[in-house]
Amino acid sequence: MMGTSKRRNRYTPEYRREAAHLVIDTGRTIAAVASEIGVGAQLLGWWVQQERERVEGGPDGPLEVSERAELERLRREVAELRMDSELLGKAAAFFASKQNPRSGSR
Incomplete structure:
Protein backbone atom coordinates (compact mmCIF):
# COMPACT_ATOMS: atom_id res chain seq x y z
CA MET A 1 0.00 0.00 0.00
CA GLU A 56 9.38 11.59 42.84
CA GLY A 57 12.55 10.07 41.39
CA GLY A 58 14.42 9.17 44.54
CA PRO A 59 17.02 11.10 46.52
CA ASP A 60 18.50 12.67 43.37
CA GLY A 61 15.10 13.98 42.33
CA PRO A 62 14.32 17.67 42.44
CA LEU A 63 12.29 17.42 45.67
CA GLU A 64 13.55 16.70 49.16
CA VAL A 65 11.94 13.80 51.04
CA SER A 66 10.06 16.24 53.30
CA GLU A 67 8.86 18.19 50.25
CA ARG A 68 7.59 15.02 48.59
CA ALA A 69 5.75 14.05 51.79
CA GLU A 70 4.19 17.53 52.00
CA LEU A 71 3.20 17.40 48.33
CA GLU A 72 1.50 14.04 48.81
CA ARG A 73 -0.30 15.32 51.93
CA LEU A 74 -1.50 18.40 50.04
CA ARG A 75 -2.70 16.29 47.10
CA ARG A 76 -4.74 14.12 49.50
CA GLU A 77 -6.14 17.23 51.18
CA VAL A 78 -7.14 18.73 47.80
CA ALA A 79 -8.91 15.50 46.85
CA GLU A 80 -10.77 15.45 50.19
CA LEU A 81 -11.75 19.12 49.84
CA ARG A 82 -13.07 18.48 46.33
CA MET A 83 -15.21 15.62 47.63
CA ASP A 84 -16.46 17.79 50.51
CA SER A 85 -17.29 20.60 48.09
CA GLU A 86 -19.19 18.24 45.80
CA LEU A 87 -21.15 16.83 48.74
CA LEU A 88 -21.98 20.33 50.03
CA GLY A 89 -23.15 21.36 46.57
CA LYS A 90 -25.47 18.36 46.39
CA ALA A 91 -26.76 19.01 49.91
CA ALA A 92 -27.39 22.68 49.11
CA ALA A 93 -29.31 21.71 45.97
CA PHE A 94 -31.35 19.18 47.96
CA PHE A 95 -32.27 21.67 50.69
CA ALA A 96 -32.99 24.40 48.13
CA SER A 97 -35.48 22.08 46.44
CA LYS A 98 -37.16 21.52 49.83
CA GLN A 99 -37.62 25.29 50.25
CA ASN A 100 -39.89 25.55 47.18
CA PRO A 101 -43.57 26.19 47.99
CA ARG A 102 -45.51 22.99 48.30
CA SER A 103 -47.48 22.10 45.24
CA GLY A 104 -50.57 21.02 47.12
CA SER A 105 -49.34 17.55 47.86
CA ARG A 106 -50.00 16.69 51.48
Missing part, protein backbone atom coordinates in the same frame (compact mmCIF):
# COMPACT_ATOMS: atom_id res chain seq x y z
CA MET A 2 1.20 3.45 -0.78
CA GLY A 3 1.10 6.18 1.83
CA THR A 4 0.48 3.92 4.81
CA SER A 5 3.05 5.65 6.97
CA LYS A 6 1.38 8.00 9.37
CA ARG A 7 2.94 11.29 10.41
CA ARG A 8 3.44 11.32 14.16
CA ASN A 9 2.67 14.37 16.22
CA ARG A 10 5.68 15.75 18.05
CA TYR A 11 5.01 17.09 21.51
CA THR A 12 7.50 19.26 23.36
CA PRO A 13 8.75 18.11 26.78
CA GLU A 14 6.98 21.12 28.32
CA TYR A 15 3.66 20.13 26.74
CA ARG A 16 4.04 16.53 27.95
CA ARG A 17 4.78 17.72 31.51
CA GLU A 18 1.84 20.14 31.52
CA ALA A 19 -0.50 17.45 30.19
CA ALA A 20 0.72 14.99 32.84
CA HIS A 21 0.12 17.55 35.57
CA LEU A 22 -3.49 17.97 34.41
CA VAL A 23 -3.88 14.41 35.72
CA ILE A 24 -1.43 14.48 38.64
CA ASP A 25 -2.44 17.81 40.18
CA THR A 26 -6.19 17.65 39.62
CA GLY A 27 -6.90 14.00 40.37
CA ARG A 28 -8.85 13.67 37.10
CA THR A 29 -8.67 10.44 35.16
CA ILE A 30 -6.18 9.90 32.38
CA ALA A 31 -9.04 9.06 30.00
CA ALA A 32 -10.89 12.31 30.74
CA VAL A 33 -7.82 14.50 30.30
CA ALA A 34 -6.69 12.61 27.19
CA SER A 35 -10.09 13.12 25.59
CA GLU A 36 -10.09 16.81 26.52
CA ILE A 37 -6.66 17.56 25.04
CA GLY A 38 -6.95 15.21 22.07
CA VAL A 39 -4.22 12.66 22.75
CA GLY A 40 -4.44 8.93 23.28
CA ALA A 41 -5.04 7.73 26.82
CA GLN A 42 -2.14 5.27 26.58
CA LEU A 43 0.24 8.04 25.48
CA LEU A 44 -0.93 10.37 28.26
CA GLY A 45 -0.60 7.52 30.77
CA TRP A 46 3.02 7.11 29.69
CA TRP A 47 3.63 10.86 30.16
CA VAL A 48 2.03 10.74 33.62
CA GLN A 49 4.24 7.80 34.62
CA GLN A 50 7.37 9.56 33.37
CA GLU A 51 6.47 12.81 35.15
CA ARG A 52 5.74 11.03 38.43
CA GLU A 53 9.10 9.29 38.20
CA ARG A 54 10.80 12.61 37.40
CA VAL A 55 9.15 14.42 40.32
